[in-house]
Amino acid sequence: DAGVTQSPTHLIKTRGQQVTLRCSPISGHKSVSWYQQVLGQGPQFIFQYYEKEERGRGNFPDRFSARQFPNYSSELNVNALLLGDSALYLCASSSGRFVEQFFGPGTRLTVL
Amino acid sequence: AQKITQTQPGMFVQEKEAVTLDCTYDTSDQSYGLFWYKQPSSGEMIFLIYQGSYDEQNATEGRYSLNFQKARKSANLVISASQLGDSAMYFCAMTVPDTGRRALTFGSGTRLQVQP
Numbered sequence: 001d002a003g004v005t006q007s008p009t010h011l012i013k014t015r016g017q018q019v020t021l022r023c024s025p026i027s028g029h030k031s032v033s034w035y036q037q038v039l040g041q042g043p044q045f046i047f048q049y050y051e052k053e054e055r056g057r058g059n060f061p062d063r064f065s066a067r068q069f070p071n072y073s074s075e076l077n078v079n080a081l082l083l084g085d086s087a088l089y090l091c092a093s094s095s096g097r098f099v100e101q102f103f104g105p106g107t108r109l110t111v112l
Numbered sequence: 113a114q115k116i117t118q119t120q121p122g123m124f125v126q127e128k129e130a131v132t133l134d135c136t137y138d139t140s141d142q143s144y145g146l147f148w149y150k151q152p153s154s155g156e157m158i159f160l161i162y163q164g165s166y167d168e169q170n171a172t173e174g175r176y177s178l179n180f181q182k183a184r185k186s187a188n189l190v191i192s193a194s195q196l197g198d199s200a201m202y203f204c205a206m207t208v209p210d211t212g213r214r215a216l217t218f219g220s221g222t223r224l225q226v227q228p
Contacts, residue, residue, distance in 0.1 A: 033215060042116075042203050042218030043157070056215050088155055094214055100147060101216060103157035 002027070004104035006091050012110045013081050021076045021107045025093030031055075032074040033101060034066060035090040043090055049074055078109075086111045114139045116204050116219035123224050125194045132179070133189040133222045135204030144208045146187040147216065148178065151201040160202075163187060194226045 005024045013019050025032050031050040035043035045058040049068035068074045072093075078085055088108050092101035115138040125131040137146065148160040163171045163178045171178040179188040191198060201223050205216040 031214060035216075035218075042205075042220050043216070045215040045217070048215050050214075058215070090155075090157060092157070092216075100159040100162055101214070102159065103149075106155045108155070 004091055004093050004102055006089075006104040006107050008107060009105070010108045010110075012112065014112050015081055015083060017081050017111075018077065018079045019081060019109060021078075021089050021091075021109070022073065023076070023091030023093075023104060024073045025091075026095075026102055029093035029095045029102075030072055031094045032068055032072065033092045033094075034074070034076045035092065036060070037088040037090060037106075038084075039087070046076070081111045083111050085109065114141075114144070114206055114208055114217045116206055116217055118204055118219035118222050120222045121220075123222055125191075125224065125226055127196060127226055127228050128193055130190060130192045131194055131224065133191070133202050133204075133224065135187045135189065135219060137185050137187060137204070137206050139185075139206065139208060141208045144206055146178070146180070147205045147207070148176070148187075148189045149203045149205060149218075150198075151203060151221070153200070157203070161189065191224075196226050196228060199224060199226045 033048040034046040037043040047066040048056040052068045063079045066076045088106045090106045091104045094101045117136045144165045146163045150158045161173045175192045177190045201221045203221045205218045
């Protein structure tokens with residue numbers, strides 16, 4: 001079975017631009033979460049979607065938005081990019097309440 | 113709010129020896145889950161082990177075991193018989209399902225280096 005997939009793998013943008021990151025969960029998983037991992041730190045929770053509804057949001061500005069599609073894939077959008085948005089963006093999917101989240105390989109975003 | 117503390121930025125261990133990575137947590141919730149993830153230099157987070165707050169037995173998964181001490185709010189990871197491939201960042205994390213979401217709160221991580 002395929003794991004969580006994310007695209008693109010790497011991305012370079014300039015300040016002020018907008019970016020869209022994509023995630024496909026493991027087949028059968030209905031929950032997708034997004035995390036931002038700045039170099040040298042642990043991942044920080046951004047969003048969680050379950051059954052296409054937002055179920056949680058971390059402490060991130062409104063420049064960050066996301067959505068989940070009927071096939072449970074998800075997009076994370078970041079507007080008006082700042083240098084501080086440079087990070088590894090991780091997507092995770094899960095199937096239930098007390099089970100582990102499976103992470104994708106991440107998208108490494110560099111903002112110049 | 114939940115908080116995870118990992119006080120060891122870096123650890124060294126000799127190949128084939130055991131190593132303990134420390135993790136303490138803080139939450140006022142009674143129902144929670146504790147996780148350990150491994151992150152190699154490639155970046156992907158790899159699930160290692162899970163412990164539920166109501167589990168009476170310490171979790172074990174192959175060479176990984178979780179030393180769960182509820183009263184002390186600690187959830188240390190023990191890796192037995194270290195291998196060179198164990199060199200990576202290790203993150204402790206928790207989730208509180210009763211908040212209605214399954215988001216993970218991570219610690220700052222411990223970099224483990226296994227020496228031959």
